[in-house]
Amino acid sequence: MRILYVSRHEILEYDEVRLLTELGHQVFPLGHYHMPGPYPGGLRPQLDLGPEHAELQRRFQESGSHFDFYGPPDASFLAPEFVALFDLTIVMFDWPFINTQHKALFQRPVVLRTIGQGLHEWEGVYTALRQQGVIILRYAEAEADQLGYAGGDATIRFYKDPDDFLPYRGGQPSVLSFASNFDLRYPEEYALWQASVSGLPVKLGGQGNEAEPNAIGPVTPREQIELLADCRAYFYCSGLNLPYSLNFMEAWMAGIPVVLMSDELTPRPVRCSEIARVITPGEDALVVHSAAEANDALFRLLSDPALGRRIGQAGRRSAIAHFGRQQIGRQWEQFLERFEPRTAS
Numbered sequence: 001m002r003i004l005y006v007s008r009h010e011i012l013e014y015d016e017v018r019l020l021t022e023l024g025h026q027v028f029p030l031g032h033y034h035m036p037g038p039y040p041g042g043l044r045p046q047l048d049l050g051p052e053h054a055e056l057q058r059r060f061q062e063s064g065s066h067f068d069f070y071g072p073p074d075a076s077f078l079a080p081e082f083v084a085l086f087d088l089t090i091v092m093f094d095w096p097f098i099n100t101q102h103k104a105l106f107q108r109p110v111v112l113r114t115i116g117q118g119l120h121e122w123e124g125v126y127t128a129l130r131q132q133g134v135i136i137l138r139y140a141e142a143e144a145d146q147l148g149y150a151g152g153d154a155t156i157r158f159y160k161d162p163d164d165f166l167p168y169r170g171g172q173p174s175v176l177s178f179a180s181n182f183d184l185r186y187p188e189e190y191a192l193w194q195a196s197v198s199g200l201p202v203k204l205g206g207q208g209n210e211a212e213p214n215a216i217g218p219v220t221p222r223e224q225i226e227l228l229a230d231c232r233a234y235f236y237c238s239g240l241n242l243p244y245s246l247n248f249m250e251a252w253m254a255g256i257p258v259v260l261m262s263d264e265l266t267p268r269p270v271r272c273s274e275i276a277r278v279i280t281p282g283e284d285a286l287v288v289h290s291a292a293e294a295n296d297a298l299f300r301l302l303s304d305p306a307l308g309r310r311i312g313q314a315g316r317r318s319a320i321a322h323f324g325r326q327q328i329g330r331q332w333e334q335f336l337e338r339f340e341p342r343t344a345s
Contacts, residue, residue, distance in 0.1 A: 001336060002052075002085060004108075007031030007092040008069065011246060012115060012158055014044035016092070019159060021050055023329055025336070028056045028086070030067045030076070044221055059085065073097040078104040088339045090137070093117065095125055098134060109339055111135045115158075116243030119146050119272060126150035137335070140243035140274040154335050157274075158246070159328035160253040162320050166229040168255035168312050173302045174201040176231035176256070178224075178247040179238040181208030186238050192261065193237040196294035200302065203231065228254035232308055233301035235294065236275075237261040243274040252319035257308040258285045259297045265289065278322050284314040 003025050007013035010032040020027045033047050063079035073096040080103065083089065088109040091098055095112055098105060112129060116139045126136055127150040138144075138152035175197055182204065183190040194212075202214045205227065209215035219227065228234070234251040240263040251258050263273040281287040286301075288294040301308040321327065 001025045001087045001339065003027045004083065004086040004089040005029050005031065005092070006089065006094060006097055008094055009092060009115065010043050012092065014047065015158060015160070016113075017049070018047055019325065019329060019332065021048070023332060026050050026052045026056075028053065028060070030078075031092075032069060034067050034069065042220065043218070056085070073100040076101070080104040080107060083108060087341075095122065095129060098129060102132075106133070109135060111137050113137045114139050114143060114152075116140045116143065116245065116274060119242065120148050123148040123150045140245075140272075142243040142272045142274040142277060145272050154331075156331045156335060157323055157328060158249065159325055160249055160319065160323050161325045162253060162316070163325075164225070165254045166225055168309070168316075169229050170232045170256070170305050170308055170312075172230045172232060174203055174231045175233050175235050175298050175302070176203050176205070176227055176251075177235045177237065178205040178250075179209070180206035180218075182206065182238060183211065184208060189238050189240060189261070192265065192291055193235070195291035196237060196261070196288075197235065197298065198291075198295065200295065200298055202235075203227065224250075225254070228256050231256060232305065233298050234258045235261075235298060237294070240265065241273060243272050245275050248275055249319065249323050252285070252315045253323065255312040255316040257301050257311040258315055259294060259301070260285050260287050261294060262287055262289045278318065280314075280318070284311065284318040286311065 003020060005017055005027050007029065008031060013029060013031045013033060017027050017029050017033060027049065060082055063082040065079045065082045066077055068075040073094065078101045083104045084107060086108060088111060089105050090111045090113050092113045093115045098110060098112065112134050123146055130136055130150060136150065136152045138155040139157060141155055204212050204215045205219050207218045228251060234256045236248050236258060240261060260275060263276060279285045286297045288297050
């Protein structure tokens with residue numbers, strides 16, 4: 001199957017384009033991986049986009065189509081004859097792209113793939129898109145708790161490949177967190193994070209955290225894997241009310257013991273935490289309800305590697321069950337069956 005895949009999120013695009021390609025589909029990304037590498041973000045390695053990619057790239061250019069990853073949706077253009085080469089288009093989160101390119105896109109099935117961000121702000125838009133025939137592929141079951149929920153046609157979580165991670169070592173007695181632009185995006189949770197790690201050795205990864213004395217900045221994919229294997233505990237304290245859970249998934253899959261700040265501490269009209277639905281507190285993750293509880297739990301993990309290893313191993317098993325490649329790959333195959341051309345009997 002040929003899939004046109006539109007995205008503006010480098011890491012999630014890498015994961016899904018890679019998985020769909022490995023499942024045997026020809027995927028043409030309009031996103032971070034649209035042009036040949038090296039790529040400016042550098043958060044993930046290059047992708048092998050299959051034998052047809054060079055030819056599709058040529059036809060994309062000859063059709064007059066163009067795509068601007070950093071520009072607004074109307075800065076790009078899709079020629080109808082290029083879209084006609086594909087069996088369907090998947091648009092990750094970028095619903096304005098569907099509206100600006102609808103004349104070309106609507107000749108083939110269009111799937112809007114949510115990512116657990118935005119919450120109820122976009123549900124009215126999703127309702128209108130569904131009325132136009134757009135298929136809504138949800139990331140998380142928790143999205144159904146949003147105000148004005150528009151419904152969905154399927155749910156497939158994002159995935160992680162267990163084989164991408166190193167065996168957990170835990171040799172560094174340090175707490176690890178990843179959250180880009182932490183203070184800017186989640187100021188209340190950032191203050192809670194600071195109080196929680198006070199007095200503890202800690203590393204904060206991600207861009208935009210230069211004012212934080214414990215910040216290590218953006219890291220390469222290899223450095224991230226090494227940190228997850230070496231640090232003794234992972235603390236998740238950002239975006240607590242969102243279904244979106246990327247850095248939690250990566251930590252859980254890596255086998256590092258995870259301490260989670262309860263989403264009950266960030267009151268919202270509706271709680272939509274996906275993480276709360278998949279963990280077993282005290283078994284595969286530690287859930288805390290205050291900065292003092294978090295500091296105590298993190299200190300215990302730093303001081304007791306055996307405890308951390310037990311929790312981390314249970315977390316990895318749960319992560320594989322919920323987010324593993326085999327499980328999510330099977331769900332994608334079942335979803336894509338509906339777009340297979342029907343042969344006459």
